[in-house]
Amino acid sequence: MPLEPLLPLFHRLNREHFDASLAPHGTPLVDLRWSDGRMRRTAGLYRRGRRADGSALCEIVLSRPLLDPLPREALLSTLCHEMIHAWVDRVLQVPEVHGPHFRARMAAINAAQDGFAVSLRHRYPLPGGATPASRWIARCPLCGITAPYRRRVRGLACRACCERHHGGRWDASCQLHFHRAA
Numbered sequence: 001m002p003l004e005p006l007l008p009l010f011h012r013l014n015r016e017h018f019d020a021s022l023a024p025h026g027t028p029l030v031d032l033r034w035s036d037g038r039m040r041r042t043a044g045l046y047r048r049g050r051r052a053d054g055s056a057l058c059e060i061v062l063s064r065p066l067l068d069p070l071p072r073e074a075l076l077s078t079l080c081h082e083m084i085h086a087w088v089d090r091v092l093q094v095p096e097v098h099g100p101h102f103r104a105r106m107a108a109i110n111a112a113q114d115g116f117a118v119s120l121r122h123r124y125p126l127p128g129g130a131t132p133a134s135r136w137i138a139r140c141p142l143c144g145i146t147a148p149y150r151r152r153v154r155g156l157a158c159r160a161c162c163e164r165h166h167g168g169r170w171d172a173s174c175q176l177h178f179h180r181a182a
Contacts, residue, residue: 003064004075006032010060013080017109021091022083029090031059039063043122044078046085060086066124073116080109080118097159099168138176152178 010032014022022029030046039045043066048058060082067075088094088101096102098120106118134148140158142165157174165171 003034003068004072006034006060006062006079009076009079010083013076013083017080017105017112018083018087018091022087029058030086033059033061034064035061037064040065041126043067043074043124044082046082046089048089058086058090066126070124074122074124076116077118078122080116081106081122084109084118096168097170098163102168134181136178137181138178140174140176142174147176148181149178 007028010028011023014020014028039061040063042063044060044062046060051057060079062075062078062082067078084102084105085097087105088096088099092101094101103120106120109118134150136149136152137146138149138153138156139146140161142161143158145158145160153176155170156176157170157172158176161174162168162170165174
């Protein structure tokens with residue numbers, strides 16, 4: 001089955017839940033695309049920064065391998081989740097991840113409709129072969145939780161501790177420490 005085009009869904013969700021603020025004059029503030037097949041561990045992402053050539057980058061990317069076999073509600077939930085990130089960043093211009101602005105908009109969207117539920121984290125099944133051997137173990141210095149990683153990630157912090165202690169903002173006290181896996 002072919003993948004559903006994202007732009008019409010984006011415009012619909014933007015009208016229904018964001019007062020059309022993510023597409024002033026009909027032009028989206030973010031680019032939308034399906035992943036090229038390599039995104040196998042996360043359903044979607046919002047990112048903003050610079051490309052290698054120096055041009056501005058602001059996009060929502062949804063995982064084709066994870067979302068394609070799932071019901072349409074998973075697609076809507078994931079797209080809406082990433083749109084909230086874009087709204088907090090581009091419209092409110094607030095530097096937070098899953099902080100109070102994000103949570104308030106998520107609660108408002110969930111209360112306004114019952115077709116899908118936006119959540120902080122999804123537990124979608126991973127496609128086969130999506131869990132390669134982990135070479136690193138990351139440990140949070142605050143809560144002690146550990147997680148396996150294929151590679152070291154510079155500047156990564158414990159999401160739960162950032163949310164619990166810093167209102168969803170990144171803080172160095174929550175930065176993960178990486179150790180080689182046994």
